Amino acid sequence: MKAFRLFVILGLLSITFSRRVSVSEEEYLEQYGYLTPVSDGVERSDDELREGLLSFQRRNNLPETGTMTSETRARMSQPRCGVRDDEPQQSLLRFAWVGTKWLSTSLTYSFLNYTTDIPVNDTREAIEAAFKLWSDVSPLRFTKVDPSSNPDINILFSDGEHGDNNPFDGPLGVLAHAFYPGPGFGGDAHFDEAENFTINGGPGIDLFQVAAHEFGHSLGLNHSSDPAALMWPYYSGYIPNFMLPQDDINGIQYIYGSNPDAPSTTSAPDNEIHERNEDCLCIRRKPDI
Structure with missing residues (x-):
């Protein structure tokens, strides 16, 4: 009987959590790179939703609860740029x-x-x-x-x-x-x-x-x-x-680099691999040894 009650409680918690994230909010997390796209008709697990919310909250300096809080919902409702929040190629600073x-x-x-x-x-x-x-x-x-x-x-x-x-x-x-x-x-x-x-x-x-x-x-x-x-x-x-x-x-x-007409404030890193691609340059960081 106790095991049955525990199963029912866990099931209710799962349903409650899922309902806290609306379809539009889930689409928002996918659109901006916090959830991996899924095929039509496929439901994400609660663990996937929690990880997506945690990632969004972390990137946006919000309390990391893994649940849909009022602060998280407010941030999602703000006007913004349409470019995804992909992971950067460097982690030296916040840019x-x-x-x-x-x-x-x-x-x-x-x-x-x-x-x-x-x-x-x-x-x-x-x-x-x-x-x-x-x-x-x-x-x-x-x-x-x-x-x-x-x-x-x-x-x-x-x-x-x-x-x-x-x-x-x-x-x-x-x-x-x-x-x-x-x-x-x-x-x-x-x-x-x-x-x-x-x-x-x-x-x-x-x-x-x-x-x-x-x-x-x-x-x-x-x-x-x-x-x-x-x-x-x-x-x-x-x-x-x-x-x-x-x-x-x-x-x-x-x-x-810096403006050549102004004092230099930064220096370019020397551990880069340069690859040409038509009119742009792709640069990868060399692996640390």
């Missing part, structure tokens, strides 16, 4: 690098279209200022060109499905996403036109802040675990007189 970079430090970008929320000139200035954040602290230089010139970075404003198999989800969900250096979509940055983009603290989503974050991905940075970093995956709102935080400076200089 994360995916292991690819552009071979050239002279990069080109182009507008495929413009948002209808703000004037074209204001959009151009916001994008230029976003690129300048990165060029001020690195050897990278950005030049606007015509789309027919095969630019390194294409900028697109669209909603819903827009040709890259990563459809946007409407207002205040995924604000934008970008692709790491490489061929095809590599470097491109896409912005959800369903958002109300604005500039200089107006009501809505600040285009400069979102673009500066996405261009970090375009240059090879993944999401940082530092809430103060620009590459933190969640939208922090408009910040007057914004300056690139140190964690982001560390990240971009780890990949490309």
Whole structure:
């Protein structure tokens, strides 16, 4: 009888835990890399859900309970970047690098279209200022060109499905996403036109802040675990007189080095293996011996 009661209690606990994680929350954890995809109709075990939640909580500096807490749910509801929170290729600091970079430090970008929320000139200035954040602290230089010139970075404003198999989800969900250096979509940055983009603290989503974050991905940075970093995956709102935080400076200089016109603050590691791949460079860390 005692064994039967224990079985019933454990079964009820399992059902209760599973119900705490809704279908949409489970999809969220899978979308951003915290759960391994499963086939349709296959249910994940409670252990898998706990591990996924623990990983999400750890990455987001939340209490590590392995259960769906109010803090965890609140974090999931925040507007954010659509790029996955994959594990970094290095663990020196809180920034994360995916292991690819552009071979050239002279990069080109182009507008495929413009948002209808703000004037074209204001959009151009916001994008230029976003690129300048990165060029001020690195050897990278950005030049606007015509789309027919095969630019390194294409900028697109669209909603819903827009040709890259990563459809946007409407207002205040995924604000934008970008692709790491490489061929095809590599470097491109896409912005959800369903958002109300604005500039200089107006009501809505600040285009400069979102673009500066996405261009970090375009240059090879993944999401940082530092809430103060620009590459933190969640939208922090408009910040007057914004300056690139140190964690982001560390990240971009780890990949490309410092601005040659400014004092050097970091040195590149010497234990790397360089592999060329068309117009980008893939770098792997040598195994420790």
